[in-house]
Amino acid sequence: MAGFDKVVSSYEEAMAGLTDNMTVIAGGFGLCGIAENLIAEIKRKGTKGLTVVSNNCGVDDFGLGVLLTNRQIKKIVASYVGENAEFERQMMAGELEVELTPQGTLAEKMRAGGAGIPAFYTATGVGTPVAIGKEERSFNGRDYILEEAITGDFAIVKAWKADRYGNLVFRKTARNFNPLAASAGKITVVEVEEIVEVGELDPDQIHTPGIYVNRVIKGTFEKRIEQRTTRPADKQQVKGEL
Amino acid sequence: MAGFDKVVSSYEEAMAGLTDNMTVIAGGFGLCGIAENLIAEIKRKGTKGLTVVSNNCGVDDFGLGVLLTNRQIKKIVASYVGENAEFERQMMAGELEVELTPQGTLAEKMRAGGAGIPAFYTATGVGTPVAIGKEERSFNGRDYILEEAITGDFAIVKAWKADRYGNLVFRKTARNFNPLAASAGKITVVEVEEIVEVGELDPDQIHTPGIYVNRVIKGTFEKRIEQRTTRPADKQQVKGEL
Amino acid sequence: MALSREQIAQRVAQELKDGYYVNLGIGIPTLVANYIPSTIDVMLQSENGLLGMGPFPTEDEIDADLINAGKQTVTMATGASIFDSAESFAMIRGGHVDLTVLGAFEVDVNGNIASYMIPGKLIKGMGGAMDLVAGADNIIVTMTHASKHGVSKLLNNCTLPLTGKGCIKKVLTDLAFIEIKDGKFHLLERAPGVCVEEIVKLTEGELVVTGEIPEMQF
Amino acid sequence: MALSREQIAQRVAQELKDGYYVNLGIGIPTLVANYIPSTIDVMLQSENGLLGMGPFPTEDEIDADLINAGKQTVTMATGASIFDSAESFAMIRGGHVDLTVLGAFEVDVNGNIASYMIPGKLIKGMGGAMDLVAGADNIIVTMTHASKHGVSKLLNNCTLPLTGKGCIKKVLTDLAFIEIKDGKFHLLERAPGVCVEEIVKLTEGELVVTGEIPEMQF
Numbered sequence: 001m002a003g004f005d006k007v008v009s010s011y012e013e014a015m016a017g018l019t020d021n022m023t024v025i026a027g028g029f030g031l032c033g034i035a036e037n038l039i040a041e042i043k044r045k046g047t048k049g050l051t052v053v054s055n056n057c058g059v060d061d062f063g064l065g066v067l068l069t070n071r072q073i074k075k076i077v078a079s080y081v082g083e084n085a086e087f088e089r090q091m092m093a094g095e096l097e098v099e100l101t102p103q104g105t106l107a108e109k110m111r112a113g114g115a116g117i118p119a120f121y122t123a124t125g126v127g128t129p130v131a132i133g134k135e136e137r138s139f140n141g142r143d144y145i146l147e148e149a150i151t152g153d154f155a156i157v158k159a160w161k162a163d164r165y166g167n168l169v170f171r172k173t174a175r176n177f178n179p180l181a182a183s184a185g186k187i188t189v190v191e192v193e194e195i196v197e198v199g200e201l202d203p204d205q206i207h208t209p210g211i212y213v214n215r216v217i218k219g220t221f222e223k224r225i226e227q228r229t230t231r232p233a234d235k236q237q238v239k240g241e242l
Numbered sequence: 243m244a245g246f247d248k249v250v251s252s253y254e255e256a257m258a259g260l261t262d263n264m265t266v267i268a269g270g271f272g273l274c275g276i277a278e279n280l281i282a283e284i285k286r287k288g289t290k291g292l293t294v295v296s297n298n299c300g301v302d303d304f305g306l307g308v309l310l311t312n313r314q315i316k317k318i319v320a321s322y323v324g325e326n327a328e329f330e331r332q333m334m335a336g337e338l339e340v341e342l343t344p345q346g347t348l349a350e351k352m353r354a355g356g357a358g359i360p361a362f363y364t365a366t367g368v369g370t371p372v373a374i375g376k377e378e379r380s381f382n383g384r385d386y387i388l389e390e391a392i393t394g395d396f397a398i399v400k401a402w403k404a405d406r407y408g409n410l411v412f413r414k415t416a417r418n419f420n421p422l423a424a425s426a427g428k429i430t431v432v433e434v435e436e437i438v439e440v441g442e443l444d445p446d447q448i449h450t451p452g453i454y455v456n457r458v459i460k461g462t463f464e465k466r467i468e469q470r471t472t473r474p475a476d477k478q479q480v481k482g483e484l
Numbered sequence: 485m486a487l488s489r490e491q492i493a494q495r496v497a498q499e500l501k502d503g504y505y506v507n508l509g510i511g512i513p514t515l516v517a518n519y520i521p522s523t524i525d526v527m528l529q530s531e532n533g534l535l536g537m538g539p540f541p542t543e544d545e546i547d548a549d550l551i552n553a554g555k556q557t558v559t560m561a562t563g564a565s566i567f568d569s570a571e572s573f574a575m576i577r578g579g580h581v582d583l584t585v586l587g588a589f590e591v592d593v594n595g596n597i598a599s600y601m602i603p604g605k606l607i608k609g610m611g612g613a614m615d616l617v618a619g620a621d622n623i624i625v626t627m628t629h630a631s632k633h634g635v636s637k638l639l640n641n642c643t644l645p646l647t648g649k650g651c652i653k654k655v656l657t658d659l660a661f662i663e664i665k666d667g668k669f670h671l672l673e674r675a676p677g678v679c680v681e682e683i684v685k686l687t688e689g690e691l692v693v694t695g696e697i698p699e700m701q702f
Numbered sequence: 703m704a705l706s707r708e709q710i711a712q713r714v715a716q717e718l719k720d721g722y723y724v725n726l727g728i729g730i731p732t733l734v735a736n737y738i739p740s741t742i743d744v745m746l747q748s749e750n751g752l753l754g755m756g757p758f759p760t761e762d763e764i765d766a767d768l769i770n771a772g773k774q775t776v777t778m779a780t781g782a783s784i785f786d787s788a789e790s791f792a793m794i795r796g797g798h799v800d801l802t803v804l805g806a807f808e809v810d811v812n813g814n815i816a817s818y819m820i821p822g823k824l825i826k827g828m829g830g831a832m833d834l835v836a837g838a839d840n841i842i843v844t845m846t847h848a849s850k851h852g853v854s855k856l857l858n859n860c861t862l863p864l865t866g867k868g869c870i871k872k873v874l875t876d877l878a879f880i881e882i883k884d885g886k887f888h889l890l891e892r893a894p895g896v897c898v899e900e901i902v903k904l905t906e907g908e909l910v911v912t913g914e915i916p917e918m919q920f
Contacts, residue, residue: 029750029751029769029773029787030750030769030773031766031773032750032766032767032769032773033767055787078827079827079828079829079830080826080827080828080829081825081826081827082826082827082829083773088825091825092822092825100825100827100828102828102829102830102831102832102833103749103787103791103828103829103830103832103833104749104787104788104790104791104794104795104830104832104833104837105791105832105833106787107786107787107788107790107791108788108791110788111788122795122836123795123836123837124795124832124833124836124837125832125836126836126866126867127814127864127866127867127868128828128832128863128864128865128866128867129863129864130828130832160767170786171767172752172765172767172768172778172784173748173750173751173752173767173768173769173770173784174766174767175751175784175785175786176750176751176786176787177786177787178786179786179788180786180787180788207786223766223767224766225764225766225769225775226769226773227769227772227773227774227775228764228775229758229759229774229775229776230758230759230760230761230764230775231757231758231759231760232760233760233761233762
């Protein structure tokens with residue numbers, strides 16, 4: 001089915017069409033489930049003035065952080081600056097436009113963007129700086145603010161497996177924002193660990209149907225870990241204990 | 243984990259607490275993926291004045307149709323009357339309050355109810371009878387109407403498998419509205435074909451996490467088919483052909 | 485001569501493109517699946533939660549858990565996926581479906597469509613039709629051009645309650661293939677053997693006829 | 703004596719009930735997991751998309767694809783489930799989580815909470831905290847009662863940008879367990895060896911002290 005074969009063979013092809021000042025929605029939570037090589041390709045291209053929508057912005061030298069360091073990002077929509085010193089520095093210095101967005105609102109904005117819902121009400125952020133300039137309205141005696149959907153010119157997504165039609169399966173908490181980003185991109189590019197034959201994925205178990213996906217590329221991943229926390233090998237798994 | 247064991251052993255227990263004039267959200271599409279025995283239990287209980295939220299209302303003698311025939315339903319929120327003569331009769335005669343709701347809007351209202359989104363905008367229904375009395379607003383030059391969330395005192399759900407914690411897996415198109423109904427019930431009761439041990443379901447492949455589920459019961463199902471359409475056994479599967 | 489149901493479906497199928505995700509409504513639109521050109525591939529979306537609908541099952545394959553939006557037993561094509569109703573309409577409402585084909589009682593020159601109720605007589609319910617017409621950019625409406633009594637269904641203003649407002653751009657009737665733009669009907673093609681005058685007569689809304697109108701090719 | 707971080711976690715753990723779905727924030731709240739009474743079972747929700755968080759992995763078990771909201775490597779408990787971020791916050795925003803524990807810079811008598819930024823100095827971002835405080839009915843805030851310089855963090859009005867408005871009902875500090883209602887703080891318990899007067903002195907907002915205030919039990 002040539003018309004549905006989404007697989008591309010080079011990163012250049014994967015990110016073809018990305019130009020200055022576009023909006024890119026990126027999956028991932030921290031460094032978990034990020035499209036490492038698609039980010040590297042954006043760095044290589046040197047595309048400038050990007051608006052990046054992503055829960056975090058990587059760390060200084062990995063993930064989306066490399067695009068910050070390389071001054072390719074004009075604006076970030078994110079929930080957490082956290083562990084990225086360069087992000088915090090550029091933000092505090094006013095060199096970077098930052099729209100801090102609550103994590104759940106950010107997720108819902110992406111979903112709404114993909115689902116053709118232009119706006120929704122949420123209690124999240126009522127009475128906080130997030131509510132400034134937004135309509136407030138009461139439903140059943142409770143206050144909510146109006147939040148608008150987000151869509152991107154591109155979405156960059158990391159999945160575990162894909163088939164050639166772009167049907168996707170994610171793995172563990174590397175799923176996070178990825179299915180939402182996938183739905184909200186005009187052009188959705190997906191990097192995967194494995195490309196399987198069409199028909200190999202159980203239709204009941206596909207997380208993102210191929211209809212949302214435009215391009216698929218097989219990559220190899222570093223999968224850097226931010227907080228390597230362990231327990232001794234001789235210690236039994238105790239219920240709930242961390 | 244006694245606190246998370248959702249399995250009940252009788253239908254009486256499964257529907258305990260359902261009283262007159264409550265709202266019941268029901269999963270299922272036509273007769274596919276309906277909670278047959280939970281419906282039968284509601285009939286047995288004789289609970290009256292119910293508001294039923296469901297895409298369809300079964301057929302005259304099966305599915306939710308039996309509650310119509312038994313005059314237990316005061317109001318229906320549904321997208322399609324279709325093949326149910328008694329539904330159409332009661333509606334045309336004004337004996338039944340009917341809120342015809344577009345199918346996608348209905349699905350999204352249930353999802354919103356479960357997700358704590360009180361209301362959202364959609365283009366569906368603009369300029370139609372569905373828009374009457376609803377706020378209309380323009381986003382990016384297009385008109386939308388405001389639709390409010392739905393929640394139910396009870397949700398009745400049909401899944402394929404559950405574990406004791408109420409983690410659910412659905413099968414094929416019997417999924418339909420079921421996960422949405424599950425999320426939107428104050429008390430969510432799920433009927434399944436099989437109860438498996440906790441840990442047997444792959445965490446990546448659970449469709450509805452147990453947090454949404456209050457009670458689980460194992461049932462046996464008739465699974466009546468509305469439109470039995472077939473092709474001759476000797477006919478090859480031709481692409482797309484029906 | 486007026487097109488048969490099958491011919492309407494056949495002509496619609498010519499509008500399919502390789503790689504299209506398509507939603508086919510109940511009735512004539514469903515028949516379009518039988519005329520997909522062998523040179524292209526399309527995937528059929530069924531709004532009850534299936535992308536990649538296959539043919540009807542054999543007796544042995546029948547599965548009560550696998551139906552289409554018309555409640556008919558179906559099969560899955562290779563590469564199909566299953567999802568819940570909210571995800572299904574996220575696809576539709578979000579504009580991810582490439583082509584939607586559905587029936588109607590009436591359409592008018594402003595792209596309005598009426599298809600789900602006749603007050604006091606028939607209320608089927610809109611099902612997913614309102615979502616489909618609001619969500620899709622590319623819609624083909626299939627219908628008969630006029631009633632048995634010769635009353636046009638291509639109107640200046642729909643008389644029945646609307647399913648959608650200003651969303652229809654293409655109509656394929658048993659007599660003609662028509663585009664709607666600038667508040668007018670535009671005649672693109674005529675059914676084989678049907679003359680322009682007959683189409684004009686049976687079209688209530690203003691019908692623009694520019695130059696020679698070709699016959700449909702099958 | 704003021705409670706240690708571990709003691710705060712230990713006291714919070716006493717509020718857990720069998721069958722609770724619980725979200726524990728970063729920092730002290732995370733430690734609560736270490737003190738879940740053996741007689742009950744709770745499931746931990748991590749807002750990056752995991753219900754049923756297990757302990758840290760052994761070196762052999764480490765999986766970069768399995769982290770918690772603090773970006774720490776974790777494991778899954780038996781019966782865990784994985785979902786995307788929208789589903790995760792649907793759970794939270796929809797009120798399905800039974801108890802949320804999170805830290806704060808300040809709270810006030812009206813149940814307002816500030817926890818995510820100090821203008822001009824520190825902007826971590828709110829992460830999921832705004833969603834958590836808006837979505838949960840049952841929240842316990844853990845914090846130190848006052849700064850190192852003795853400046854109260856339990857205020858008449860929060861001075862920092864809010865994370866949530868009117869949503870906090872319970873605060874556990876290193877000195878006291880406090881309820882917020884009717885626009886006042888109400889002293890429920892005091893840390894062992896800490897006298898009421900010290901708590902009063904370090905609480906800026908009106909603190910209601912009714913009768914004998916029991917010491918916390920461990």
